[in-house]
Amino acid sequence: MIPPVIIKKEPVFITLQPDKREVVTFTTAFGTRGIKKLGAYSVRIKSFTELFSIYITEEINSDVRVLPNLEEADASVERILEMLPVLKSKYKLAEDISYIKNIREYQNEPMNRIHWKQSARMDKLMVKEYEYSGTAKNYIVLDLNLPGGIYSKEAWRYIHKKYQEESIKAVAGLVKHFSERHEKTNLFISHSKGIYDITDSDYVFFFDYLSEVEGAIDNNNSTTELLEHIIEGVQPTDTVLVISMFLTKEEVEKLIRLRSRCGRVLVLLMPYGYREATTKKFKSYFDVPVEIRELYKFARTLEEENIIIQIWHENTSLVEGLLKISGSEM
Template sequence: MKYKIKGLLLMSIASILFNIFYFSNYTILLLVLVLFGWYEFFQKKKVFENLEIEYDLEYEKCFIEEEIEYRIYLKNNSNEDIYITISPSNLLSRLKPPFQRIKLLSNEKKKITFITSFGTRGIKEIGYISINYKTPLGFEFWKIKKVNKTIEVLPEFIYSEFNKESLKKLLPGQKSNIRVLEDVTYVENIDEYNNEPMNRINWKVSAKYDKLMVKKYAHTSTGKVYMFVDLNLPDGIPKNNIFWKSERKIYEEYALKAAASIIRNQKLKHEDVNLVVIGKEIKRISSNDWINYYDILSISTGTEEPEYKIEEIIEHDLPYFTYEDTVIIISIHLTDKIIPDLIKLRAKTSKVIVLIMPYGFRIEHEGKLNIKEHDMFRIEAIDLEKKTILLEENHIIVRLVSPNNSLTEIFETI
């Protein structure tokens, strides 16, 4: 706890001097007022010292722009009421309201609720809680408590349907849109009997509808989706180019949005997804829960001077791919150096999809820009577009995404 008594000290000195040199009833009154100020100071100091402060967050994780409650619990352990001002944190710029002034009754415990949200992903520090008491008697107190909690802001995902997996080796255990082999662990529907085997008849449902009804099963496949998200500037782009430096940061957020959207879509369909994020560090994850992937995406960052290169990562992982796998690569740019590795990768897998998005993509509800798409791209991207012809000839699907393309529109062209 800290306090400031400069005003009270000045009043005390002034009242003593007035009583020495200008003694009167008024100077005595001033001295009494100062003495009352000191009495009030020690009383409120005792109240403030015994003030308990606790805190809580509605969630430990949230999405960008999602509003959450930030709760502060105060307890007055004294027999005296007090008016205080609560300022939760200077780090929470979106706090509503920014502060609250309340009356805390004697021995009262009160919950004060604030609403906050975040505009960017990552691990966010909450900062400090500040409690202030101020009086016209010339002194004030304040107490600061560090919040030993952080909140993880997950990347935004854009709704899109990604159904571009190739035909895979078929085994029970996983859903697929390709109706080739049935998975008897998933009953998809009940339908009227039409020359199906007798063991498929659902006798309870048949008795209810007074006609033969059979089980319709879902169908399965077991290939994996491998996703490589490169957040770094690749070789071939000038490292000190101001345009690419600023554009890489914008690209990073869009790349993670695209990855989050595809991963969520795949996991809801029970697909195996192996994610590799290439940034300042290499992060790998394979999980049954899509939210675990978001934990990785929320803290991943790239750099203009990378230690790790995507072509080296792909070359390292090449022996582990099988022909049933689908590979998705998201990058800001591709250079000639990676083309041989992509061709080798295609020879080992069923499908390779490369999404190049130097300027991000269009969100579904946003309008299109009034500009020709070809005019949007810099010369490096235009040169890359010419090289994609060679890749397409080798059955490597490359899409150069413009700010006028939505994810759904891009997926529909694959």
Template sequence: MKRLELEEIKSRKRPLIVATVASVCWSLLSFNAYSVTFVLFFAIVWLYYYLSRRALRTLTITRSIDRERLFSGETLTLKYSVEGSRFISLSTTLFPVIIGDGEYFVPKESSFVLSSNGTGKVETKITFWRRGKKDLSRLVLTSKDPLRFFSHIAKYSAPESILVLPKVMNIDYFPLRLRELLPGSRSDFELMEDPVDFRGIKEYEREPLNRIHWNASAKLGKLMIKEFGYTAVSNTILYLDLNLSREIFARDVWEKIRIDYEEIAVQLSLSLVRFAYGSGGRISLVIVGDEVLRLSGPGRDWTDFAEVLADTRGSDQGPQLSEIIEEDLERFDLATTVVIISMYLGEDILPQLLRAKSHCSRVVVIIIPFSPREPWTKRTVSYQMLPRTIEGLKRRAAVLEEEQIVVRVVGDNQSIQEVLVDLENR
């Protein structure tokens, strides 16, 4: 819980000034009981004006939130407590102000009457659909007199922010290749779990029935399965390219595409990281954005990747993916699967992809130039106007397929899950 401090108060009192001047002029021109009554009335209104302004300075406002981390699509609950002044009641309206990266949120306002020595409590819920850090610091509180002769706008703040993590896609398949056994030779790689390495139990998720731990299930009241370690694990290096390629000429068109692509690509990357952790594999993530970030799997949980991806941004002038892959060629070995997620496949990167294939077990390239279809929606007729460079992109993808480099271009009427199932069946 944090206490908010007053930043400034702005008052609007022009109607009160005009009405006061009019009543004074009336009393000077015609001094009678009615004119005196109006002068006294506006004197009381002016007194209420100064008392209400002073009350706003002495309010005690606290804020609490139900969490500091949440995923896209989840709801945040903000609770405000406002302790009133000693002398007067105030008719107030409260506006939480939330600022994100290129976004500005003003949740639904909450109006209430704050009585003297009373406390008002306000609860606001807001759902975030884009990842990133959201600033919750500011609060705007307005107060008007019942006759609307004046109003006050007070701004309060206390530093506080939350992190909205990327949405996680539901992925059931992805080809994380393991090294095959050598005939007649002892090898450290096996294509199965190690039944001796019992790690523990976890909740049942469509696994075979022979994996169910019946004793634990009976004690916990829900199906639990045995979880084993692996005698061999996949080693995956995932490259997430968020920048605009230098080969693109229609940069204004592609920059608009890149904004939507960035969200989809980050979600897919986090989902693949989580899938790799769930299948017992090792994965490293290389983010090519405003700067190059590298995250390795050992000692981390998949949520650590989520926190980094939540605040990652690309640009139209950042480092190029081809240069990063060229630097990393020596990191690859015959047990490595290289996965690349990008928006565009240019001519410059083709030599690096061919060299990467000669150093590792498999290269998988997923190109997302469109906003993919959600998996629960039906296919529709597409009338989307596509850049001409898309045809060249598909042609280069076909050339790489001939060199045993797996390339998939996500169509504008395809879902990500359909493309991944196609990769699994390849």
């Protein structure tokens, strides 16, 4: 039996006995996400004398959906969201402080979380864990398109592809993180065919979309249009995370307007993607693009509005960038 070419396995020889079934299993792995067509497999039947053979080829009509890998950043995300204010909240995202669901040992949390009676009883510091209220929502805004203001688009083709795959892995990790904590999450994806607006309690549902979505390099839209898509729907308790390659001065007004309507705004800029956590640091020859440099002069204004912007260099891992946010003064 000859497996499909995409399986990349050697043919298997089977001796069939009368009235007996044989099951042949091939296993494989795919290096990239997306919808994979398996193609056809062939069965070669030899005559007893081996003077001739008969080939039977059968097309496999069903496809395989390969879900994206994810970048784990649970501890970093939780730490950041504790620090981002609505305004200067002492509690974690979407917690209901009227209901304590658990008591556990102290791990450098704010002093107001310490349960003093239990600490005295157990002779060590214990902290309160609250139930989630379920009223707040997380908005993740992922822009996969190359910004319309970039003119030498072909020069950015490879870098854009790198950003696309790595930002998708980052978002996959975020939606898994929020889903496992039963936090309401709304994912907006700007891609080559338009905008996806996805809401679900199961992160695997988000993965279905992330598995096949593609950005465009000949995009004429800006991140402003994507922000406008959600700006009317956010609530004062909501958190918005924006992930993009670039932001320019045109987006500043929209970000400030967005911040006036919701609790937290966090912007993650990844012009070159990021370094995978399993890869060692390397010597980098890339510089921050002019478009990003121009954004620095707006940083103070944005920080006054409690909007935090973090720019990833190609030699910065996802977690390192997140920790820079949580380590900065808010």
